[in-house]
Each structure stands twice: as C-alpha cells, then as structure tokens.
Amino acid sequence: MDKAKVQKSKSKFGKFLDMIEVVGNKLPTPAVLFILFSLLIMIVSHICYKLGVTVTYEGINRETSQIENITVSAVSLLTADGIRYIFLNAVNNFTSFAPLGTVLVAMLGVGVAEETGFISALLRKMVTSTPKRLITYVVVFLGIMSNIASDAGYVVLVPIGAVIFLSFGRHPLAGLAAAFAGVSGGFSANLLVGPTDTLLAGLSTEAAKILNHSYVVNPASNWIFMIVSTFVITFLGAIVTEKVIEPRLGEYKGSASIETTELNDKEKRGLKFSLIGFIGFLVVLGFLIVPENAILRNPETGSLIKNSPFMDSIVFIIMLLFTSVGVFYGIGSSTVKGEKDVINCMSKTMGTMGSYLVLVFFASQFIQYFSYTNLGTILAVKGATALEAINFKGIPLIISFVILTAFINLFMGSASAKWAIMAPVFIPMFMQLGYSPEFTQLAYRIGDSTTNIISPLMNYFAVIVAFAQKYDEESGIGTLISTMLPYSMTFLIGWTILLIIWMLLKLPIGTLSTSIEYVVSLGQSIL
Incomplete structure (x- = not known):
C-alpha cells in the first residue's frame, strides 16, 4: 500500500478502519488466503461432523416449492467421501463458479469498447458535459439500478465506476467502492420490479401458506418501499463516498491514468458512429x-x-x-480496420485476466466447500432458533431480525437459499404477531443486502478485489473490507431507520393491487 495514499484519520472510527486495512493486508495474498480459508473449513467441518452437529427445520424445498421438514448435518471434508469430493469436484467448482463465465463473457465486449478507445472517449465527453457534483450520485444510483440486469453490474459498472472517478481526477478506488456499494450493498433497492422480487415472493407465499393456505405474496409487494429506498441508498452511498472514503484514500498516486483532453475530430466521428451502432443494436x-x-x-x-x-x-x-458500440466507434475513429483488430482487442483483454483466474480458482473451492459442508445452513438455522427464543416484540424484534439476517449473510450469500430456510420460521411467527409476510420479507431484504460488500463469501468479492488491484497492486481483502465497511454500517443503520419510520407511520410498502404485468410493462418501456 502506498503510504501517501492512506491518510491516517484522527477519529477512532478512522483508526479502526486503518487497523482493519493494515491487519487485512498483512495477511497472505487473496489467493493464498482463500487456500487457508479452505483448510480452516476442512478442520471445522470435521469437528462439527465428529460432534454430530445436526439441525432440523421446517423449510422450503426450492425445487418443489413445498414446505418440508428438512434435516441437515455437518459434512466433513476430511472423511473418505469428503476427500473424494475435493479431488473429483476441483475442476467443476472452478468452471461452474457463477462469476467466472459472467466476468469473462462480459469482458470480451468491454475489452473491445476499451481497446478501440470508445470508453475513454465517452468518459472524456462525460467529464466535459456532466456536473462534477452529481457524478458520485450517478455512479451509486446506476449501481442500484443495475440489479435489474442480475449480476451484470458487478462486472460492468464496478470497474467503470473506477474509471469514471479517475477521469474526473478522483481516486479510482473511491469510484469502485461507490459503484460496488450501489450494486451489492443496495442489492434489493430498485425503481423496477425485477427477478429478485419474483423469486423471494414465491418463497414467501409458500411460507405464508403454513398459516393461510390461500395467501399469495405479490412480486410488487415491496415496490413502494424499494422505490424510496433507491433514493435513500443513493444519498447515503454518495455521502459516505465523499465524506469518508475519499478523504481517507487521499490523492491517487498510482500509475493508472486517463486522458481528459478535448476530443479530436476522429474521436468525435467515432462517437457518432458508436451512436449508430447503439441504435442499431436496440432496434435488433x-x-x-x-x-x-x-x-x-x-x-x-x-x-x-x-x-x-x-x-x-x-x-x-x-x-x-459493448462489442457493437466498440466496433462502430473503431470504424469511425479508424482504430478498427478489420476483423483482426476486433479479435486482437478481445485477446488483449483476456491476456490481463490471468491473476483473476488464479484467484477465482481458489475462491471457488472455498465457497463450494462451505456449501458442501452445510455450515452455512446450520448457522442460519441456529441463528433463527436463537432469535425466536429471545421473544422480542415490536421494533426491537424487527431490528434484531434485520441484524440477524445481516450476520448470516456474511456466511451464506444466496438470498434465495437463506430465505428458503428463514421464511418458514419467521413469516408464520411474525404473522401471529400481526406483521404481514410482505413486511417480514422486506425486513429480510434489508439485512440480506447490507453486508454483501464486506463478506469474502459473496460470489463476486474476489472479482472486486481483482478490479481493485488494477489500481493498487498491494490492495487486498483488508483494503476492500475497510473501504466498504462504512457503507455497510451506514446502509444497515439508515435502511433500518427508514423501515422503523415506515412502521410508525403505517405507510404502504407495496402495490398489492397493481398487477405484476403492469410493473413489467413499465420496466420494458424504461429498458
């Protein structure tokens, strides 16, 4: 870490973040760290297996969408079966790791757009035409909105957030953090109803049927609250970026740079051609x-x-x-003269992904080991049982539920997997206390989103570490966690306060009377 880059804060919280970064970065490199994590999972899984750790819960079978009594036991990676699993699944764990294909495929197109000069020219155009005061808000907001396109925001918007900040003479890691905060920390918020709403609503419906066989949770049941949340998270994310993250990072001293000069005639012509390519793509x-x-x-x-x-x-x-606009830009600006140039752009981008592939291989093994051993499921069930036993009511109960979800999310990243376990426990319990399934689902989504950005178990965490190392080779897990922790804490507190205000004012959280087809048609018109 460049010493000039980190300005030591006089506040206790700033010193705490510095300590997290220093300690985290003194650990081995991220790839080696995931190897050590994997070894730790092996040992812990074997101990839990020997102790006979088992949980039984009433959960939702995600394949049949039926409520079932499910028994889960700790599985050891150090038994004969466990060792066979390690050897037989090493390749599959790597190749089936969701972010791998997403990143590589998306980067083929992004690479063409970058190598032809399109992204550089577009950003320079943006620098001269966009008010600097709004850039942070725009980056966070676009991150939140990118959730409608599933995981694409992680591999497209997060690295572009860094480049946007760099083009404005600001620290690229602050831009990366702002985009990551929007994409992942604000995961559930959006102005549109998307796949996550539909997925969670289906699980909530099955859980509600435990007490009411005719109950149906509409995918738009959290829509109003999530619309407001989009603007709240955008504001909080921008404030944290400008008031906490950028002052702490200080001036960027790295070697990465981007031109901020006026566009020449060829570049202007290239952007006009890229617009033609963009319109043509939209027509098709x-x-x-x-x-x-x-x-x-x-x-x-x-x-x-x-x-x-x-x-x-x-x-x-x-x-x-990205390939379309990049190729058309290249033709217009004369940076692309034939199909070989396009393939060379893709090849050059793939050539920079070597360290990422190494990191993902070991990260994928660790995450799959955690899933195979059932440790995440056991932790989720034990946590749910503990909260149920506390017997809280009212606002303390809701706050405890959000915090529990946020904690479990550190170890079990899948929103649907956690909700399949937790919904049959908490939806009936909260229904008996007077809370609707829609409200319980809403509280769950807050906790499920806010700690994504500080969990190494989150699928794309290793991807973001790799992106950060482009601008600071010495940055590691400690750098990313210490940078994202202020966002996580602010989102958790701010979003929970918003929920409490909603409770006290008894405001509607969704549009149960609005058909999902109307919402989808609205999304289509915007897209």
Missing part, C-alpha cells in the same frame, strides 16, 4: 423482446422478466452491446 433487440411472442420472451407465459431467455442471457446481451 427490440424485435427480439417487444412483440407479444418475441423470441427472447418466456415461450409459455410471454413474460420478459420471469424465467425468460432475455433475463437468462443478459450478460451475453451486454457483451454484444
């Missing part, structure tokens, strides 16, 4: 998604959002979009 995409029986809609339901080829292929679509 429109034919694939707008008609009632469009190819990329769900063949059975006609939905554009739920279980549709469009949403399932969003990363490939984004790759094609």
